[in-house]
Amino acid sequence: MKKIIRITTVPASLSKLLFGQLKFMSEHYDIIGVSSNDKHNSLKKIALQESIPTIGIDMTRKITPFKDLVSAYKLYKLFKKEKPFIVHSHTPKAGTLSMIAAKFAGVPHRLHTIAGLPLLVATGKKRWLLNTVEKITYAFATMIYPNSHGLYHIILEESFTTTKKLKVIANGSSNGIDVEQFNPNIFDINKKKNLKASLNINETDFVFLFVGRLVADKGIKELLEAFNSISKTYKNVKLLLVGDFETELDPLDERTLEIKDTNPQIISTGWATDVRPYFAIADVLAFPSYREGFPNVVMQAGAMELPAIVTNINGCNEIIIEGENGCIIPVRDAEALYDAMLNVYNETYKYDKAKCRELIVKRYQRQVIWDGLLQEYKNLENK
Incomplete structure (x- = not known):
């Protein structure tokens, strides 16, 4: 050969x-x-x-x-x-x-x-x-x-x-994407309840999820700023951060770190070998990155029947079809991100979970x- x-x-x-x-x-x-x-x-x-x-x-x-x-x-x-x-x-x-x-x-x-x-x-x-x-x-x-x-x-x-x-x-x-591995049917109700309990997430909580490196280029500053505002009004929301910090190449600023450390509705898990359980207990992926190639996390979320809030950058704006499997917002815009997160929470934006998965299976x-x-x-x- x-x-x-x-x-x-x-x-x-x-x-x-x-x-x-x-x-x-x-x-x-x-x-x-x-x-x-x-x-x-x-x-x-x-x-x-x-x-x-x-x-x-x-x-x-x-x-x-x-x-x-x-x-x-x-x-x-x-x-x-x-x-x-x-x-x-x-x-x-x-x-x-x-x-x-x-x-x-x-x-x-x-x-x-x-x-x-x-x-x-x-x-x-x-x-x-x-x-x-x-x-x-x-x-x-x-x-x-x-x-x-x-x-x-x-x-x-x-x-x-x-x-x-x-x-x-x-x-x-x-x-x-391995659509057999990234399949919500793998996780039953008991598995999801146990994971939520271990993270102090209530059954009635609405969970925003971010998966990736916790660095400036991923839009973490805007994400924490937007969520911090939402959490002051709504006490049944949680932000789940799954990923590691990268302090050498692209550190977060002090204000962003302060929000993360002082807001009790923000949960940081650190790096995870298997991210699928976190998709299974979330309601929406929030991924306000500044730049991407073709982000796996957005495809993974879709395969797990999650809609995604993404920025208008290459890759993200190809995977997400506005109004069908998520919404697209401007880059570095905390206010637009706040509005989108609030609209998903209030069900102003409604998504068909099956359609979110179908679009990934068909294309990717x-x-x-x-x-x-x-x-x-x-x-x-x-x-």
């Missing part, structure tokens, strides 16, 4: 972002997974999970010229040794380093999937630097796969590359994405 190397900057992306996909592809190709080493021996776990060999090459998420050069050289040596016919990267740093290394190693097909553009919220010199790095990645790649149509158009608007190198696989998303179930990417690989064999 022909060989393909799939690569991400950190192993969490390899195991979660692409869960199940590498195992599926290994039925058709010789797949090798590459990512950084970590203290949890994640690469060994991924090897077992996906039934593929994995190789550790350390990469940093920040721009670190000397370390990046070392990483690129190690990737070059790996590609020369393994001689893959495709190197397919995800995440920014892995994309830049592997596309350059693969080009010099003579890999014929150098593919990079774009799942978001952090540069969109950068300004000044940082924006210029990130733009430059992005253009370098695209220049060394032979194909770029934005995981949403919105990203496709942004890439063209920014003149990062041309339409000849761009393609959206299937309906978007990097890996789709995992096999649709896998089959689309497999066909892309097959097409490259003939070039």
Whole structure:
């Protein structure tokens, strides 16, 4: 079988972002997974999970010229040794380093999937630097796969590359949703009651849910500000925050942290291995992110029959159809978010739970994405 190397900057992306996909592809190709080493021996776990060999090459998420050069050289040596016919990267740093290394190693097909553009919220010199790095990645790649149509158009608007190198696989998303796993029928009434009780959520409470990193770019400031206002009037509302803080790259401001720590109607669970139980006890997902590629959490919520309040950004505004499975509000607008949350709470906005799930199953179930990417690989064999 022909060989393909799939690569991400950190192993969490390899195991979660692409869960199940590498195992599926290994039925058709010789797949090798590459990512950084970590203290949890994640690469060994991924090897077992996906039934593929994995190789550790350390990469940093920040721009670190000397370390990046070392990483690129190690990737070059790996590609020369393994001689893959495709190197397919995800995440920014892995994309830049592997596309350059693969080009010099003579890999014929150098593919990079774009799942978001952090540069969109950068300004000044940082924006210029990130733009430059992005253009370098695209220049060394032979194909770029934005995981949403919105990203496709942004890439063209920014003149990062041309339409000849761009393609959206299937309906978007990097890996789709396992609609059998994300199914509300898995959780019976007793399971939901027990979880609510453990979190001090009453049966009569209305639960707003956020799932993701608790960072500024996810709109946490606006979310907590809006909820804080609602909770002053309504005592039967709860805001459930499921995710970790990331204090180094994108910290929250002091006022936001103060609201989180002092409002008793805000519940923070920390990082969760399985987020499905939290979807099962929630009434609506509130996801006011500033930027996304194609957010899994919004698809997961829909599959669990939850409507979502999202911002008008690429990915989110493709998954959510206004009035059918959620509503779309402006970015960085706490007042608009407050109004939307209040309207859902008061049932001014009413949603058909079955329709929320149906829209995800029809457009984004995992096999649709896998089959689309497999066909892309097959097409490259003939070039």
